[in-house]
Amino acid sequence: MKVKVVAQILEANDRIAAENKKLFKESGVYVINLMSAPGAGKTSLIERTIKELYKKLRIAVIEGDIAGTDDAQRIESLGIPAVQINTGGACHLDANMINEAIADVPLKDIDLLIIENVGNLVCPAEFKVGEDMKIMILSITEGDDKPLKYPLMFQESSALILNKIDLLPHINADLAKIKNNSLSLNPSLKIFEVSCKTGEGISEWTSWLQSLVA
Amino acid sequence: MHEVSIALGLLEFAAEYCKREGYKGIEAITVKIGKASGVMPEALHFAFEAVKVGTIAEKACLNIDEVPVSGFCSNCNKSFTVKQTYVLSCPICGKSSFRIETGQELNICEMEVF
Numbered sequence: 001m002k003v004k005v006v007a008q009i010l011e012a013n014d015r016i017a018a019e020n021k022k023l024f025k026e027s028g029v030y031v032i033n034l035m036s037a038p039g040a041g042k043t044s045l046i047e048r049t050i051k052e053l054y055k056k057l058r059i060a061v062i063e064g065d066i067a068g069t070d071d072a073q074r075i076e077s078l079g080i081p082a083v084q085i086n087t088g089g090a091c092h093l094d095a096n097m098i099n100e101a102i103a104d105v106p107l108k109d110i111d112l113l114i115i116e117n118v119g120n121l122v123c124p125a126e127f128k129v130g131e132d133m134k135i136m137i138l139s140i141t142e143g144d145d146k147p148l149k150y151p152l153m154f155q156e157s158s159a160l161i162l163n164k165i166d167l168l169p170h171i172n173a174d175l176a177k178i179k180n181n182s183l184s185l186n187p188s189l190k191i192f193e194v195s196c197k198t199g200e201g202i203s204e205w206t207s208w209l210q211s212l213v214a
Numbered sequence: 215m216h217e218v219s220i221a222l223g224l225l226e227f228a229a230e231y232c233k234r235e236g237y238k239g240i241e242a243i244t245v246k247i248g249k250a251s252g253v254m255p256e257a258l259h260f261a262f263e264a265v266k267v268g269t270i271a272e273k274a275c276l277n278i279d280e281v282p283v284s285g286f287c288s289n290c291n292k293s294f295t296v297k298q299t300y301v302l303s304c305p306i307c308g309k310s311s312f313r314i315e316t317g318q319e320l321n322i323c324e325m326e327v328f
Contacts, residue, residue, distance in 0.1 A: 002326050005231060009224050009245065009320045092216055123216035126252050126320075151300040152252045184302040184310070 013127055016095035020102065020130025027107040030213040031115065033093075033129055035153060036137035038119030041163040043071045044196035045137060045205075046114055050078050052206040057213055058110045062101050064093040064118045071116065081106055092123035098130055112213050121146070125153040133212070139164040144174045147181040154182050159190040161205060166195040220253055220320065221261040227322060229270050237327040239270055244277040248319035250299040255280060274326075283317030 008014060024031050036042050043063075050059055060081040063071040072084035083104045085097050098115065105113060115131060117124040125134070136157040138146055141164055147154050154160065160182055168175065175193075182189055190208065194201035228240055247253050255278045262276045284295040287304035289311040296305055304312045 001328065002324060003235075004324055005322050007227055007322045009220055009227065009322055012223055012226050013219075090216075090219065092219070094219060122252060123219075126216055127219070148300065152250065155300075181302070185300055187310070 010127070013095045016099050017128035017130045020095055020098055021132075023102065024107070024113065024130060024132075029107055029110055029113050031113045031131045031133075032209070033115045033117060033124075033131035033134045034137070035117045035121075035124040035134060035157070036119060036139075037121040037142060040119070040137045040139040040142065041196045042116050042119065042137055043074055045161060045163065045194070046075060046116060047078065048194075048196050048199065048202045049114070049206055049209065050075070050080055052202060053112070053210060054078070054080070056210060057112045059112045059114065060105050060110045062098065062105065062113065062115045064097070064116055066090070066118060081110075087118055091118055091120045092127050093117050093129055094127045095129050112209075121150045121153055125156045133158045135159045135161065137161045137163050138178065140173045140175065140178070141167055141171055144177045144181075147178060147185055151185050154185045154189065157186070157189065159192065159205075159208075162191065162193045163196055165193045165200060166198050217253060217257040217261040218265060220258060221265045224262070224322060225265060225269055225271055228274075228325060231325070232270055232327060235327075239272075239328050240274040240325055241328065242275050242277060242324075242326040243271065243322065244279065244324040246279045246281050246319045246321045246323050248281045248283070248317040250283050250314075250317035251320050253320065279323075281316050281319050283314065285312045285314045285316075287312040 034042050046061060061075045063082055063084045066087055069084045072082040075082035083101050085101050134157045136153050140162055179191055192201055192205040194205055228243055259276055266272055282295050285301055286293045289309040290307040292306055294305050303310050
């Protein structure tokens with residue numbers, strides 16, 4: 001017998017994401033889901049963001065990695081609560097993994113939760129985790145063809161952070177092309193040019209983030 | 215790689231549905247997958263075959279309807295369909311006054327149950 005059903009395949013994930021979001025909202029916590037390819041500078045950006053904002057906002061971090069605790073240790077060394085999720089092979093975080101990690105996050109004592117997704121330019125864009133906003137990083141050394149090769153993440157993100165801007169004189173990437181193609185895919189995308197190494201552009205990003213949380 | 219998670223989500227929905235409605239098994243599941251959804255049909259077929267073993271859908275086959283990316287342009291007042299996974303400008307008039315209407319689907323639309 002054939003039966004017609006109308007459902008989202010990721011309905012279960014979206015339902016848990018909505019539960020997470022409700023819990024975050026009730027606790028007064030603003031949540032960002034930070035995504036990028038491996039090595040684009042997610043943890044470095046979080047470190048810079050913490051150094052800029054720790055006097056103004058109470059921050060905690062959930063670190064998603066396939067294996068290891070290096071990233072959580074980097075964050076904890078700054079005196080910020082960090083929870084490490086090891087996905088054990090999964091290429092992205094999903095709502096259920098975040099749901100299980102929430103118990104270890106001091107929600108009552110924080111204003112901003114940064115979720116660092118697994119390094120991957122494809123899959124994380126597909127899964128809601130309960131965030132208020134998705135943010136992506138593209139390091140300019142990855143090449144100016146990336147927006148059109150991996151359109152989904154650029155379309156899903158509210159802000160694009162172009163990292164390693166200090167390397168621009170040494171590489172062939174066309175910054176205007178990256179920005180134009182990203183904006184064509186997502187006209188409301190907010191773009192920041194930063195260098196986590198030199199600190200250039202970081203305050204513009206953190207001021208904007210702070211304005212959203214407050 | 216995330217097609218395994220998609221396949222698991224699909225099976226979870228199907229199993230819950232059959233339990234609720236009192237069906238014993240599933241012969242086929244039909245899904246609509248948008249071309250811009252980020253899911254590769256071949257990879258989803260492969261993942262489904264692997265994760266269905268031992269479930270209520272063990273003997274089920276997966277039918278995938280691929281949905282192309284389409285949109286409507288308010289400047290030329292026409293609908294369009296493209297082969298790519300993204301649209302930067304209306305393929306008819308070249309303006310950016312368009313909205314995307316299909317291509318992001320990840321939906322279950324039909325099941326054959328017994």
